[in-house]
Amino acid sequence: MRMTLESEYSPDADRIMAVSLGPQHPGAGHFRIRLWLDGDYVVKALPDAGYVHRGEEKMGEYRNYTQNVPHLERPVILDSSNILFAYSLGVDELMNSKVPPRAQYLRVIMSEINRIISHMYFIAIQGLFLGHTTMITWCMGDRDFWIDLGERIAGARVTFAYIIPGGVRNDIPEFAIEKGLKTCDWFEKRMGEYEKIFYDNPMVHQRSDGVGVLSRDDAIAFGATGTVARASGLALDVRKDEPYSSYSDFEFKTPVLTQGDSWARAYVALLDMRESVKIIRQALKGLPQGPVRLKLGPQPRVPAGEVYSRTEAARGEMSYHIVSDGSPRPYRLKIGVPSAKNLRALPHLLKNVHIADIPVIYWSLNYWPVEADR
Amino acid sequence: MDRAKAIADKITSKHPGTKLEWVKPRRLKVSAPASMIKDVALFARDSLGFDHISTVSGVDWIAKNALEVVYFVGSTVPGQEGFVLALSERVPRDNPVVSTLIGVWRGAEYHERETHEMFGLNFQGHPDQSHLFLPEDWNDLPPLRKDYVSPGR
Numbered sequence: 001m002r003m004t005l006e007s008e009y010s011p012d013a014d015r016i017m018a019v020s021l022g023p024q025h026p027g028a029g030h031f032r033i034r035l036w037l038d039g040d041y042v043v044k045a046l047p048d049a050g051y052v053h054r055g056e057e058k059m060g061e062y063r064n065y066t067q068n069v070p071h072l073e074r075p076v077i078l079d080s081s082n083i084l085f086a087y088s089l090g091v092d093e094l095m096n097s098k099v100p101p102r103a104q105y106l107r108v109i110m111s112e113i114n115r116i117i118s119h120m121y122f123i124a125i126q127g128l129f130l131g132h133t134t135m136i137t138w139c140m141g142d143r144d145f146w147i148d149l150g151e152r153i154a155g156a157r158v159t160f161a162y163i164i165p166g167g168v169r170n171d172i173p174e175f176a177i178e179k180g181l182k183t184c185d186w187f188e189k190r191m192g193e194y195e196k197i198f199y200d201n202p203m204v205h206q207r208s209d210g211v212g213v214l215s216r217d218d219a220i221a222f223g224a225t226g227t228v229a230r231a232s233g234l235a236l237d238v239r240k241d242e243p244y245s246s247y248s249d250f251e252f253k254t255p256v257l258t259q260g261d262s263w264a265r266a267y268v269a270l271l272d273m274r275e276s277v278k279i280i281r282q283a284l285k286g287l288p289q290g291p292v293r294l295k296l297g298p299q300p301r302v303p304a305g306e307v308y309s310r311t312e313a314a315r316g317e318m319s320y321h322i323v324s325d326g327s328p329r330p331y332r333l334k335i336g337v338p339s340a341k342n343l344r345a346l347p348h349l350l351k352n353v354h355i356a357d358i359p360v361i362y363w364s365l366n367y368w369p370v371e372a373d374r
Numbered sequence: 375m376d377r378a379k380a381i382a383d384k385i386t387s388k389h390p391g392t393k394l395e396w397v398k399p400r401r402l403k404v405s406a407p408a409s410m411i412k413d414v415a416l417f418a419r420d421s422l423g424f425d426h427i428s429t430v431s432g433v434d435w436i437a438k439n440a441l442e443v444v445y446f447v448g449s450t451v452p453g454q455e456g457f458v459l460a461l462s463e464r465v466p467r468d469n470p471v472v473s474t475l476i477g478v479w480r481g482a483e484y485h486e487r488e489t490h491e492m493f494g495l496n497f498q499g500h501p502d503q504s505h506l507f508l509p510e511d512w513n514d515l516p517p518l519r520k521d522y523v524s525p526g527r
Contacts, residue, residue, distance in 0.1 A: 050507035057492075058517055058524055220450050223427035223481030234450060236426075242400050242456035308401055308446055308458055310428075321431040321444065336429035336446070340488075344481050373507055 016043060021358065023051045031369035033346075033362070037355065045350035045358075047343055053373040060333035064299050065091050068333070070161050075337065076371035077158050078121050081107075081114040082313035083335070083371075084163045089244055090309035090320040091165035094302050101288040103167035104246040109180070109283045110153060110162050111311070112276040116187075117146050118314035119269040122227075122366050126266045127198060129359040130207050135198045142190055149183050152176040165300065167293030177284050184281045191270060191277075199267055208262040212349040212361035215260060222344040226316020227366050231268045232260035238312040250282045262364035269366070272314075299328050315339055315366050339372035378402045378457060381422060388421075389414050395462070403444075403460035408472055411463045415445070415478040423451035424459045430485035432493040436520040440464045443472055443495055447479065465495070474500040492518040 015038055022032040032048040056075055060068050072087055073080035085107060092099055099107075120143035127135020147157050153172050154160035162169050198204055214224065219232040229236045237254040239247045255271030257264040304326040310319035316338030323332040342365050349361050382394045382402045391410050395403040406414045418424040428446040435442060444462040449455055465472055474497040476483050486497045487506045494516035497503060505512060515522040 050505065050509070053507040055517060055524070058522075062524065062527060220425055221480040223479065225428075235452075236448075236450065236455060238456075240455075306396070306403070307398075308460060310458070317428065317448075319428055319446065321429070321446065323433055332431070332433045334429070334431040336431075340484065341429065341481070344484050 015039075023048075029369040030373075031367075033350070033358070035350075035355075035358075040354055040356075042350050042353050042355065042358065045347050047346050049343065049369065049372050051373065052370045056374040057333055057335060060330055062329065064328040065165055065302055065330065066296070066298055066300060068330070069164050070159070072335070073159050073161060074370075075335070075374050076118075076313075076315075076339075076368055078368075079114050079118040079314045079371075080159050080161070081110045081163050082118075082311060082318055083337070084161070085111050085245075086309050086311040086313070086318040086320045087322075087335075088163050088165045089311060090307045090322045091300075091302065093307045093309055094305050094322060094324055095165070095296075095300065096303075097166055097294055097296075099167050099245070099294070100291045101246065102171075102290045103292045105283045105287050106153075106168045106172060106292060107163050107245050108247065108250070109172070109280055110150070110160065110168070112280045112283075113146055113150050113153075114160070115276050115314045116273050117143055117150065119273050120146070122314075122363075123194070123198070123266055123269050126262075126360075126363050129363050130204055132198060132201070132204060135194070138194070138197075142187070145183055145187070149176065149180055152179060164293070166296045167291070169293070171292045172287070177287070180280060180284050184277045184284075188274070188277055191274060194270060199263075199270065205263060208266065208360055208364070209259075211262045211357050212353065212364060213259070213261045214345055214349060216258075218345070218348065219260070222348065223341050224316075224345050225341045226313070226338050227265055227268045227272065228342045228345065229316065230255060230272075231257050231264035233258040236317070238310050238317055242310075244311060247279075249286070250279045252278050262360050265364040265366070301328070302326070302330075310336075313338055315368065315371070316341060335374055337371045337374065339366075339368045340374075342367060343372055381457070381459070384422060385414060385418065388417055395460075400456045401458050401460070403462060405462045405464065408463050408465055411461065412473060412475065412478065415461060415475050418447065418459055418461065419478055422459075423449045423454055424457075425479075426450050427479035427481040427485070428458060430482055430489050432489045432495060432518065434467070434493060434518065434520045435464070436467070439467050441467050441470045441493055441495055443489060443493075445475060445479070445482065470495045471498055472496070473498045476500065492516055494519060 019035045030051040034046045036044040120139045124136045124139035154162040216233040235256045252275040319336035321334035325331040392406045424447040426448040428448045431444045433442040447459045
């Protein structure tokens with residue numbers, strides 16, 4: 001007989017076994033899930049984060065607005081442009097800067113490239129957890145073409161530090177536009193192949209259909225965001241809801257699915273990437289001429305004020321609460337990361353599931369421990 | 375800006391103890407006394423559509439001897455998704471007791487837990503205020519308070 005959490009569960013019962021998943025488990029990342037098991041079933045799960053907490057917010061108070069750029073992207077290096085995007089928007093708003101149109105387009109291009117880089121990692125590991133080796137080899141390989149493109153634009157391969165207050169760090173070289181358009185064409189075909197070999201695969205459907213279903217109401221109540229929210233029927237997309245940085249110039253859709261299960265959460269990532277490719281192509285073709293950054297100097301003067309800026313990062317809504325007292329350094333710098341916003345759904349989804357479903361559900365949340373811990 | 379102002383007016387007229395701190399395009403910040411904050415939160419959720427918790431932040435106003443907690447709440451109501459309500463309250467630094475708003479926004483649970491460990495704010499009624507990101511044996515001041523100095527600084 002299987003026990004349920006509400007009626008019969010008692011942590012002292014002899015048959016309940018407490019187990020730690022992680023933090024050294026190769027699948028869990030720098031993260032532990034405390035599990036209470038009844039045979040093959042999970043009766044209770046509690047996430048234990050914090051193994052990679054670095055005090056990014058405290059560090060932010062010791063550095064000025066320019067010095068904060070490189071360390072703020074460390075929490076999520078595979079989505080490094082998007083975590084800086086919201087910061088830059090916040091500082092721009094505090095300083096009342098008008099970012100040049102070319103810089104706005106370049107910010108969008110880099111942000112969408114980073115979204116693809118991050119989603120490719122996400123679906124590669126989702127394939128790995130489902131025993132689908134082709135997916136991890138293909139996606140990890142193909143991801144490199146986007147990293148190459150990022151390198152052509154920003155000069156670095158992972159931590160781009162490209163989007164900075166006042167614009168972007170440097171202009172895009174002419175040949176990178178050509179390469180970007182080619183990469184878009186090639187990748188669109190490639191995504192059709194992922195769909196055939198992975199998303200339409202009966203084995204993948206069997207292992208992830210109906211596994212870890214998050215209802216729309218729960219997604220709202222838990223404050224779920226990004227791919228998790230959109231797989232549960234919530235049409236939330238900051239790019240549409242408050243079109244920052246010229247996003248209103250581009251034609252794209254917000255993909256929304258209603259199943260709310262692990263399959264849908266992985267599939268939304270693919271649909272996201274299709275839209276990203278569309279945006280990158282439009283932005284590369286319509287790139288306006290002009291300067292790419294404002295001259296702010298090494299120690300910008302930021303007037304006193306308070307701001308809550310947000311962008312749509314790969315994992316969802318990335319937000320910054322910045323309080324400035326007029327000094328060269330932020331008085332308070334709160335990073336509201338999407339991984340931390342989606343974390344509350346994890347213990348809910350892991351209730352009464354098989355042990356074998358834990359990695360599938362856990363990874364389908366697109367949770368990045370370093371980002372959540374900051 | 376006008377629409378954010380209209381939302382703010384609804385809150386301040388319904389709950390006269392609240393104060394509009396600032397209003398910007400798609401953003402508004404309202405502060406409430408600790409005794410009223412739950413009622414204001416319920417009103418914002420049920421009548422104004424702010425049902426989607428974004429994050430919870432804290433600010434240490436050491437010169438004013440106050441700790442501030444700010445709830446940033448978004449909306450899933452069509453047409454209002456771009457708006458964020460910042461709902462704040464201030465409590466004295468030496469007795470930082472606030473009541474939890476998990477009953478209003480369930481997703482605030484881990485955000486409040488983080489604010490508790492980082493600022494030493496005590497959320498009355500919170501089911502679990504153990505450390506989330508800090509080590510279990512952290513035995514110093516809450517690190518985001520202004521009088522905590524990072525090692526080596």
